[in-house]
Amino acid sequence: MDVSYRIEQKRKINGPFPGPKSEELAARRAKAVAAGVASSLPVYAADVDGGIIVDVDGNQLIDLGSGIAVTTVGASNAAVAKAVAEQAQRFTHTCFMVAPYESYVALAEKLASITPGNFEKRAVFFNSGSEAVENAIKVARIATGRQAVVAFDHAYHGRTNLTMGLTAKAAPYKRGFGPLAPEIYRMPMSYPFREENPNISGKEAAERAILAMEKQIGGDQIAAIIIEPIQGEGGFIVPATGFLPRIAEWAKENGIVFVADEVQAGFARSGAWFASDIEQIEPDIITVAKGIAGGMPLSGIVGRAELLDSVHGGGLGGTYGGNPVAVAAALETIKFMEEQDLPARAREIEEKFFARFTALQSAFPAIGEVRGRGAMIALEFVKAGGKEPDADLTKAIAAECLAQGVVILTCGTYGNVIRLLPPLVIGDELLNDAFDVLESAIRKLAA
Ligand SMILES: *Cc1c(COP(=O)(O)O)cnc(C)c1O
Numbered sequence: 001m002d003v004s005y006r007i008e009q010k011r012k013i014n015g016p017f018p019g020p021k022s023e024e025l026a027a028r029r030a031k032a033v034a035a036g037v038a039s040s041l042p043v044y045a046a047d048v049d050g051g052i053i054v055d056v057d058g059n060q061l062i063d064l065g066s067g068i069a070v071t072t073v074g075a076s077n078a079a080v081a082k083a084v085a086e087q088a089q090r091f092t093h094t095c096f097m098v099a100p101y102e103s104y105v106a107l108a109e110k111l112a113s114i115t116p117g118n119f120e121k122r123a124v125f126f127n128s129g130s131e132a133v134e135n136a137i138k139v140a141r142i143a144t145g146r147q148a149v150v151a152f153d154h155a156y157h158g159r160t161n162l163t164m165g166l167t168a169k170a171a172p173y174k175r176g177f178g179p180l181a182p183e184i185y186r187m188p189m190s191y192p193f194r195e196e197n198p199n200i201s202g203k204e205a206a207e208r209a210i211l212a213m214e215k216q217i218g219g220d221q222i223a224a225i226i227i228e229p230i231q232g233e234g235g236f237i238v239p240a241t242g243f244l245p246r247i248a249e250w251a252k253e254n255g256i257v258f259v260a261d262e263v264q265a266g267f268a269r270s271g272a273w274f275a276s277d278i279e280q281i282e283p284d285i286i287t288v289a290k291g292i293a294g295g296m297p298l299s300g301i302v303g304r305a306e307l308l309d310s311v312h313g314g315g316l317g318g319t320y321g322g323n324p325v326a327v328a329a330a331l332e333t334i335k336f337m338e339e340q341d342l343p344a345r346a347r348e349i350e351e352k353f354f355a356r357f358t359a360l361q362s363a364f365p366a367i368g369e370v371r372g373r374g375a376m377i378a379l380e381f382v383k384a385g386g387k388e389p390d391a392d393l394t395k396a397i398a399a400e401c402l403a404q405g406v407v408i409l410t411c412g413t414y415g416n417v418i419r420l421l422p423p424l425v426i427g428d429e430l431l432n433d434a435f436d437v438l439e440s441a442i443r444k445l446a447a
Pocket of ligand 1: 127128129130131133156157158159228232233261262263264265289290
């Protein structure tokens with residue numbers, strides 16, 4: 001990797017934390033911003049580069065969250081910033097449904113070439129991951145003439161009405177926000193760490209879900225099966241090998257559209273271009289967002305031409321979908337990922353993480369599992385001697401890291417997973433410093 005930085009890549013906490021300027025902003029926010037939107041950090045961002053977030057008081061935090069897996073190439077990547085500025089000077093918007101432009105077509109071509117599956121593909125662009133998921137389901141329903149949609153335990157697919165229904169966790173995502181969309185069925189996931197039978201194979205876990213789909217819905221009633229190849233918000237759950245291929249195979253046998261929600265795992269994050277590549281599955285439709293455009297809001301679906309082309313003209317779209325500034329950022333982001341071989345960088349980060357934290361696990365039984373792929377890696381915390389989730393310890397470790405200047409996000413159905421999503425442009429020195437801080441927090445609090 002060959003990247004240069006504007007901001008010195010050093011962790012630094014000046015004086016009280018949060019500092020006075022952040023405290024002032026928090027007071028203004030309380031009187032102006034809806035309480036329903038929560039922030040992980042008590043400080044306000046002023047400048048972000050590489051692996052560093054500088055706050056308004058001049059503190060420098062190490063970023064192990066990438067704004068939830070978005071700023072994979074950095075939050076102020078020079079090439080992306082230049083492409084954004086150039087496009088903004090020519091036109092910020094025409095609406096692709098009114099006056100189309102070449103870059104949208106070029107991005108669709110590019111996605112067809114980098115996504116798994118050597119078949120004719122089509123793509124269409126939107127703004128958020130939720131919107132991509134909604135549209136994948138719209139396409140699957142038109143293409144199959146069926147209505148039922150299958151999602152899995154621990155799934156996260158978004159916060160709009162349909163995607164809230166697809167998301168598994170009630171609080172905070174769906175409790176009280178009903179009525180939720182009908183015709184959604186939830187199936188058991190492969191979650192190796194929490195299987196009752198620890199020897200169950202991926203294929204057996206798939207057969208368990210298939211039997212439930214056959215008995216509770218009927219294969220000929222299902223329009224789509226949607227699954228994250230590595231689950232994100234639900235706990236960075238990597239299904240057992242063989243689970244995804246068997247579900248995909250059964251979907252094909254039953255004329256069901258297999259949708260891989262790669263919104264979080266896609267674009268180099270997992271150590272492959274797409275997490276679907278790891279087990280060589282070829283989803284009928286892939287949803288993309290988050291890492292695709294260097295921080296600009298862009299999402300899309302890409303999939304089999306005959307599925308996407310089954311929708312009548314005007315059936316898909318949206319005012320801002322495939323906004324030209326966001327598309328320019330995406331083209332530059334993908335180019336940067338290719339030039340710098342960021343999937344390889346993600347695999348390096350995976351190696352460093354496992355080397356260090358599997359060693360630590362043997363000394364700290366509170367670390368129930370060390371898992372993940374690429375730079376989508378996690379520690380699941382449990383009460384000593386068993387598998388009972390320890391959300392309090394997880395929260396305390398994340399808070400201790402933050403106090404030391406390292407931004408760490410948590411996740412999981414039980415709130416007991418620390419997840420690391422560093423920008424892939426983070427340097428080794430900074431990454432090691434962040435790992436040191438995390439390790440000391442575990443040594444201090446998990447003893
Ligand atoms: C974040 C996420 C979404 C929703 O994306 P938004 O842009 O927040 O709407 C959907 N699916 C997965 C797997 C995600 O991680």
